[in-house]
Amino acid sequence: MIIRQSQDVRPSEITSEGVYRSRRAFLAWIAGTGLMAAAPDVLARALASAPPAPSPLRYTPNPRLSTTERQNSWEEVTTYNNFYEFGTGKADPADNSRGFRTRPWNVAIEGEAEVTGSFTLEDILRPHPLEERIYRLRCVEAWSMVIPWIGFPLGDLIKRFKPTSRARYVEFTTLLDPQQMPGQRYPVLDWPYVEGLRLDEAMHPLALLAVGLYGKVLPNQNGAPLRLVVPWKYGFKSIKSIVRIRFTADRPRTSWEKALPREYGFYANVNPGVDHPRWSQKRERRIGSGAFWDRQPTQMFNGYADQVASLYGGLDLARNF
Amino acid sequence: MTAPGEGLARFVLKPLVLAGCLAPFAWLAAGAAGLGGVSLGANPVEEILHSLGRWGLNFLLITLCITPLRQLTGWVQWMRLRRMLGLTAFFYILGHFLFYVLVDQAGDLGVIVEDVLKRPYITLGFTGLLLLLPLALTSTKGAMRRLGRRWQRLHRLVYVVAALGCIHFYWQVKADVREPLLYVGALALLLGWRWWKHRDRLSHAARAPFERAA
Numbered sequence: 145m146i147i148r149q150s151q152d153v154r155p156s157e158i159t160s161e162g163v164y165r166s167r168r169a170f171l172a173w174i175a176g177t178g179l180m181a182a183a184p185d186v187l188a189r190a191l192a193s194a195p196p197a198p199s200p201l202r203y204t205p206n207p208r209l210s211t212t213e214r215q216n217s218w219e220e221v222t223t224y225n226n227f228y229e230f231g232t233g234k235a236d237p238a239d240n241s242r243g244f245r246t247r248p249w250n251v252a253i254e255g256e257a258e259v260t261g262s263f264t265l266e267d268i269l270r271p272h273p274l275e276e277r278i279y280r281l282r283c284v285e286a287w288s289m290v291i292p293w294i295g296f297p298l299g300d301l302i303k304r305f306k307p308t309s310r311a312r313y314v315e316f317t318t319l320l321d322p323q324q325m326p327g328q329r330y331p332v333l334d335w336p337y338v339e340g341l342r343l344d345e346a347m348h349p350l351a352l353l354a355v356g357l358y359g360k361v362l363p364n365q366n367g368a369p370l371r372l373v374v375p376w377k378y379g380f381k382s383i384k385s386i387v388r389i390r391f392t393a394d395r396p397r398t399s400w401e402k403a404l405p406r407e408y409g410f411y412a413n414v415n416p417g418v419d420h421p422r423w424s425q426k427r428e429r430r431i432g433s434g435a436f437w438d439r440q441p442t443q444m445f446n447g448y449a450d451q452v453a454s455l456y457g458g459l460d461l462a463r464n465f
Numbered sequence: 466m467t468a469p470g471e472g473l474a475r476f477v478l479k480p481l482v483l484a485g486c487l488a489p490f491a492w493l494a495a496g497a498a499g500l501g502g503v504s505l506g507a508n509p510v511e512e513i514l515h516s517l518g519r520w521g522l523n524f525l526l527i528t529l530c531i532t533p534l535r536q537l538t539g540w541v542q543w544m545r546l547r548r549m550l551g552l553t554a555f556f557y558i559l560g561h562f563l564f565y566v567l568v569d570q571a572g573d574l575g576v577i578v579e580d581v582l583k584r585p586y587i588t589l590g591f592t593g594l595l596l597l598l599p600l601a602l603t604s605t606k607g608a609m610r611r612l613g614r615r616w617q618r619l620h621r622l623v624y625v626v627a628a629l630g631c632i633h634f635y636w637q638v639k640a641d642v643r644e645p646l647l648y649v650g651a652l653a654l655l656l657g658w659r660w661w662k663h664r665d666r667l668s669h670a671a672r673a674p675f676e677r678a679a
């Protein structure tokens with residue numbers, strides 16, 4: 145594999161082979177005890193005090209882009225997941241992803257960009273300060289949560305690779321590894337999972353690349369080590385465990401669109417006015433809140449209409465669902 | 466005179482099976498009430514709705530196992546379990562429906578009517594429930610006596626209900642159809658067995674006069 149460095153990483157920042165190897169050994173040990181870490185300084189801290197809990201991250205809260213709604217508990221966020229690579233039951237991802245190895249991890253940058261190549265996760269993350277954003281997450285299955293993500297704007301990453309004028313879309317791909325991802329041993333979807341955004345959607349300040357939640361490194365079942373969070377779209381757009389980012393001139397064919405084109409579109413913007421063919425999208429069940437039977441109205445663009453509606457001027461949202 | 470194993474069937478097997486029939490309900494009730502450390506996960510409404518539907522279909526298929534069991538083992542006492550199992554299936558499916566109406570949709574009639582009319586998987590499920598009603602109502606000994614041969618014909622509707630239940634299940638999953646297909650396979654086996662026995666009987670009946678003459 146060709147490892148090229150992005151231009152804004154100085155050679156002095158590149159991890160030496162020896163350090164990399166010892167870090168890998170350490171990470172294997174961390175993974176063995178069920179821990180993971182995101183950045184070298186986090187590793188050091190995790191090593192110094194090694195309580196059996198996910199490693200903490202350094203970040204600054206971003207209240208301007210955060211909701212003040214009641215957050216879902218760690219328990220809820222980490223035990224009720226859709227991550228078909230680890231099984232189609234809601235508890236399967238937590239059960240089946242325990243031994244998932246998120247280091248070493250490489251992300252390939254491909255397609256219509258000036259800077260392309262394969263980058264280590266450390267290279268991907270290094271220039272970006274982390275922030276916390278508390279977002280609503282609306283699943284296409286009509287349930288929702290409020291989650292405090294730790295991450296950085298996708299747009300900031302994209303700028304580093306200088307997409308060319310031909311680039312109109314960004315395509316993301318999840319790791320393909322049936323050995324580690326038992327769900328991939330059966331063709332529920334056409335693996336690997338592929339998602340995509342229009343370039344202007346991807347550059348929107350709300351689009352986030354997450355590496356953590358609740359101040360800690362992202363648990364495997366939530367898409368470790370690197371996942372997308374697009375809060376105004378249904379959850380399945382927020383692809384997990386990303387290994388490839390490709391800039392394209394043509395619209396990517398996304399996994400759910402390929403599997404069931406009548407039910408899942410490319411845009412997948414949260415929209416109470418457009419029902420899923422098999423259920424209503426007008427209301428949603430907020431996990432863990434209110435009475436047993438409560439559902440609350442679903443908001444256009446999941447409540448982010450003020451920020452994102454302008455992306456879709458002139459687009460027929462009923463047809464481009 | 467009592468038939469062989471009648472005591473075993475009435476006083477041991479039947480109470481055990483009854484306990485088995487009620488166990489899933491007890492589990493869900495404990496979970497809903499937060500008792501006994503039973504957890505229904507982050508989305509208890511979905512868990513209860515799905516469990517009730519799943520057990521309804523399970524018990525429908527278990528009920529359909531009784532006749533093959535009797536034929537395979539030659540032990541007629543299996544039949545003592547059939548009504549209890551069938552009513553249990555009805556109990557869970559009715560619960561599934563009521564839970565959907567009262568809790569999942571919180572009694573919102575507009576949504577419910579729209580769902581039943583517009584969403585084919587719910588239309589099928591609802592048809593299944595309607596067809597099950599007359600079977601539950603005619604499950605008494607008295608009704609059996611009154612209806613005579615017609616009782617059996619009426620109760621063949623259970624095959625249709627089981628098939629509707631399987632399709633309902635198949636249509637409501639998002640992409641992973643493995644489990645619904647398992648149910649379809651089980652139902653095919655149970656109906657295939659009956660078809661095979663039926664054909665066997667017909668050919669026996671057709672051969673019988675010659676055999677006697679020979």
Ligand code: HEM
Pocket residue numbers: 514515516518519520521522558561562565581587589590591592593594626629630631633634637
């Ligand atoms: C013969 C009658 C029926 C049977 C055997 C049956 C069985 C099932 C089964 C097995 C499931 C899937 C459970 C799972 O995923 O584990 C299910 C789901 C469901 N059923 Fe039924 N059902 C019946 C009737 C009904 C009726 C009458 C309604 C409502 C009018 C209904 C509404 C639903 C709904 C809303 C779901 C969940 C769909 C989702 O979460 O996407 N069912 N049912």
